[in-house]
Amino acid sequence: MILRSHLLRLCVVQLLLVTTGWCLARGKSPTLRHTYFKESVSKLVYFKNRSTLLGLDKTGGLLYRSTDYGESWTKVSDIKDGEVTRLYAHPHEPKIAYALTEGTQHWLTKDEGGSWQPFSTPLTPTTSGERPLA
Numbered sequence: 001m002i003l004r005s006h007l008l009r010l011c012v013v014q015l016l017l018v019t020t021g022w023c024l025a026r027g028k029s030p031t032l033r034h035t036y037f038k039e040s041v042s043k044l045v046y047f048k049n050r051s052t053l054l055g056l057d058k059t060g061g062l063l064y065r066s067t068d069y070g071e072s073w074t075k076v077s078d079i080k081d082g083e084v085t086r087l088y089a090h091p092h093e094p095k096i097a098y099a100l101t102e103g104t105q106h107w108l109t110k111d112e113g114g115s116w117q118p119f120s121t122p123l124t125p126t127t128s129g130e131r132p133l134a
Contacts, residue, residue, distance in 0.1 A: 035073050037064070043087045048094035052112040056087040056099075063087065063099055065113040078116035079107050086125070100125050 041055035041064065055064040055073065061082035064073040075081075076099075083101045090096035099107040099116065104124055107116045 035070075037073075038062075045087055045089045045097050047089070047097075047112045049112060054087060054097055054113050056084060058085065061085060063113075076113065076116065 037055075037057055039057045039059040039062075042058040043056040045054040045056075047053070051067055051069050053066045053070050054076075055066070056062075057064065061084050063076040063079055063084045065076055066073045079099060084099045084107070085102050086100040088098045088100070090098070093110075095110055095112050097109050097113060099109075101107075102124060104121050105118055106121065106125075108119050109116050
């Protein structure tokens with residue numbers, strides 16, 4: 001429970017930093033808005049276009065997307081609830097991200113989470129390390 005609380009605080013701090021930087025670059029004062037999730041968002045993915053973010057609720061296996069710097073969030077409807085266990089941005093392609101499951105069918109977006117296509121792997125992702133697709 002303490003770890004979840006720390007992760008939630010880290011996510012909030014990251015969102016504040018992104019929002020503050022964006023506002024300062026545009027000469028505006030930052031505004032804060034609270035968004036409550038059923039469970040805490042444990043992973044955030046930022047794209048080159050900083051207004052779009054993906055957030056993963058690992059406990060519920062839910063994926064969320066924001067297109068307004070994290071002010072509002074919508075649940076990704078292309079992926080069945082409870083499936084996603086890990087979320088990764090592509091290291092070299094700025095609009096691509098992967099949503100991995102515990103099985104062999106996973107999800108790929110090429111447009112910053114606007115749409116998702118399924119893909120399969122012959123084996124389940126590795127559970128050790130941070131490079132499950134390598």
